[in-house]
Amino acid sequence: xxxxxxxxxxxxxxxxxxxxxxxxxxxxxxxxxxxxxxxxxxxxxxxxxxxxxxxxxxxxxxxxxxxxxxxxxxxxxxxxxxxxxxxxxxxxxxxxxxxxxxxxxxxxxxxxxxxxxxxxxxxxxxxxxxxxxxxxxxxxxxxxxxxxxxxxxxxxxxxxxxxxxxxxxxxxxxxxxxxxxxxxxxxxxxxxxxxxxxxxxxxxxxxxxxxxxxxxxxxxxxxxxxxxxxxxxxxxxxxxxxxxxxxxxxxxxxxxxxxxxxxxxxxxxxxxxxxxxxxxxxxxxxxxxxxxxxxxxxxxxxxxxxxxxxxxxxxxxxxxxxxxxxxxxxxxxxxxxxxxxxxxxxxxxxxxxxxxxxxxxxxxxxxxxxxxxxxxxxxxxxxxxxxxxxxxxxxxxxxxxxxxxxxxxxxxxxxxxxxxxxxxxxxxxx
Numbered sequence: 001x002x003x004x005x006x007x008x009x010x011x012x013x014x015x016x017x018x019x020x021x022x023x024x025x026x027x028x029x030x031x032x033x034x035x036x037x038x039x040x041x042x043x044x045x046x047x048x049x050x051x052x053x054x055x056x057x058x059x060x061x062x063x064x065x066x067x068x069x070x071x072x073x074x075x076x077x078x079x080x081x082x083x084x085x086x087x088x089x090x091x092x093x094x095x096x097x098x099x100x101x102x103x104x105x106x107x108x109x110x111x112x113x114x115x116x117x118x119x120x121x122x123x124x125x126x127x128x129x130x131x132x133x134x135x136x137x138x139x140x141x142x143x144x145x146x147x148x149x150x151x152x153x154x155x156x157x158x159x160x161x162x163x164x165x166x167x168x169x170x171x172x173x174x175x176x177x178x179x180x181x182x183x184x185x186x187x188x189x190x191x192x193x194x195x196x197x198x199x200x201x202x203x204x205x206x207x208x209x210x211x212x213x214x215x216x217x218x219x220x221x222x223x224x225x226x227x228x229x230x231x232x233x234x235x236x237x238x239x240x241x242x243x244x245x246x247x248x249x250x251x252x253x254x255x256x257x258x259x260x261x262x263x264x265x266x267x268x269x270x271x272x273x274x275x276x277x278x279x280x281x282x283x284x285x286x287x288x289x290x291x292x293x294x295x296x297x298x299x300x301x302x303x304x305x306x307x308x309x310x311x312x313x314x315x316x317x318x319x320x321x322x323x324x325x326x327x328x329x330x331x332x333x334x335x336x337x338x339x340x341x342x343x344x345x346x347x348x349x350x351x352x353x354x355x356x357x358x359x360x361x362x363x364x365x366x367x368x369x370x371x372x373x374x375x376x377x378x379x380x381x382x383x384x385x386x387x388x389x390x391x392x393x394x395x396x397x398x399x400x401x402x403x404x405x406x407x408x409x410x411x412x413x414x415x416x417x418x419x420x421x422x423x424x425x426x427x428x429x430x
Contacts, residue, residue: 004201005163008155015069018148018200022110023083023224025140026194028236030087030224031275034103035242037133039266045135045245046388049126049142050405052428053380057122058146061153064119067126070145071115079108086228093274112138132389136241139384143195146382147366151198154376169371174206174364177340178213184347188357189214190235191221192335193365196379203365207232210364222359235359237277237303238267241386244282244396247414248389257417261293268299276300277333281399283418285312289319290419297323301331301355307399307426309334309342313350327354335359337428339367381428400426 023030036043051058084104092098099107113130115138124146128138155163181187191210197203207226210218220233227234243260250256260282268276276299280288285307297320304312313334317327332354334346343358350356368377385405386394395406395414401423404411414420 004199004205005160005167007201008152008158008163008167015073017073018070018145019074019077019141020200021083021225022077022079022107022112022137023087023228024144024194024200025137025224026192026222026236027092027224027227027234028222028239029137029140030099030107031236031271032238032242033107033133033136034099035238035267035270036136037103037106038100038270040245040249041131041133043132043245043249044130044390045132045386047128047135047138047384048387049124049146049382049384051123051380051382053382054123056150056380058150059119059122059124062124062146062149064117064124066149067117067124067145070149071117071142074141074145075112075114078111083225083228084108087224090228092234095273106133110134110137112141115142127387132245136386139241140194143382143384144197144200147196148199150380151377154372166368166371170202170368171205171209173367173371174209175213177364178209180340181343182214182217184217184344184351186351187214187217187347188219188355189217189343190219190233190357190359191223191226191364192235192359192361194223196362196382197365198368198377198379204229206365219357237271237275238263238279240279240282240305240396242267243279244394245386245389247283248386248392248394253413253417256414257291260288261296264296264299268295274300274331277331278302279305281306281312283395283397283414284420284423285315285399287419289315292319294323297325301333303333303335303359305336306403307336308424309336309346310349312399313346313354317350317354328352329355331355331357333357333359335361337361337363339363399423400428402426402428 087099088104113134116127118125128135191207193203204226207221207230220235221227222236224234242263246263247256247259250259278299302316313332320327320330338358338360362379366379371377393407393410395410397404397414397420402425
């Protein structure tokens with residue numbers, strides 16, 4: 001096991017790369033990239049980093065040259081032979097050859113496109129523009145770079161013993177959570193913490209702790225590199241990016257109203273089983289389910305990623321029943337701002353009524369709250385989203401208005417088209 005404190009203390013290299021592999025990314029990015037390559041390979045998009053936690057002054061904490069060095073290093077990466085062999089030959093979700101030969105040939109030749117970085121006050125404006133399949137691959141590594149550079153900035157100057165104590169306390173914190181969770185008999189939980197992790201080494205440590213502490217209750221990690229390295233399942237399906245871009249490309253209000261379902265129609269032509277998971281909250285869960293075609297009710301499950309999770313879970317169960325489906329055979333995946341108390345509460349609320357699973361993110365892989373002076377290592381909300389497609393702005397409404405994204409006029413237009421009423425604001429923790 002790596003001595004993380006010593007690695008942090010001994011940053012002697014000209015550059016200590018944060019991302020060392022193109023598969024140090026989330027599994028769903030690869031699945032979505034394959035779908036986009038097959039359906040909309042020439043669509044031009046722009047992605048942008050958005051710091052929702054404006055009180056965290058990234059540009060004052062992190063030197064611009066450090067950011068550029070890390071991003072330039074990522075642009076030098078290409079898929080290694082062993083990584084390609086793993087993707088081509090491994091079984092994912094019980095299926096071999098998940099990644100098709102044309103996608104693998106594209107991925108093996110991929111070099112990430114250029115980026116634009118500019119300081120704006122106390123924040124960085126970081127954008128990526130180009131063909132959708134290539135640009136989308138920047139999201140996870142870009143977030144990982146900024147999150148870990150923030151961690152390094154806070155840790156810089158700490159002594160060896162101070163770092164040892166810091167990580168010992170953080171490890172104890174994670175292990176105490178694991179001990180509480182393993183009391184849940186039928187728990188199914190995965191690591192979803194790549195995007196806002198403290199560091200790669202810390203995420204890897206957390207996965208090993210979950211493997212040992214939870215055994216079969218730990219079902220895998222979203223991180224492809226760690227999944228390959230630790231021989232665990234790679235977990236993930238799709239994200240808001242797909243309906244956001246499909247919707248931006250719609251040429252009429254009617255086409256816009258159909259776009260979120262067109263995404264899933266394309267998806268089911270490629271996937272089945274546990275990859276048929278609906279993410280309904282992009283433009284409001286209630287309206288999405290109300291208008292959903294009956295074939296969607298036959299899908300395996302629903303992922304809850306915003307709003308009140310109990311309300312969303314009850315809505316999903318009621319919808320399945322209204323469409324003649326047995327909820328006990330369906331899967332609910334909770335993935336928004338989870339920590340131990342919330343996981344335990346949701347488990348007890350829904351266990352036995354539906355199959356329940358959890359994607360545990362930032363508060364697994366970056367919970368250093370209360371461990372550093374002035375709480376400077378507390379996680380914060382940083383996202384990288386598609387902000388335009390073919391020059392048209394994208395919109396995300398979510399079930400929490402605090403997570404809404406897009407120009408104000410377009411947000412109102414989307415709310416009208418998707419019949420989004422009054423929404424309850426919920427604090428965005430991470």
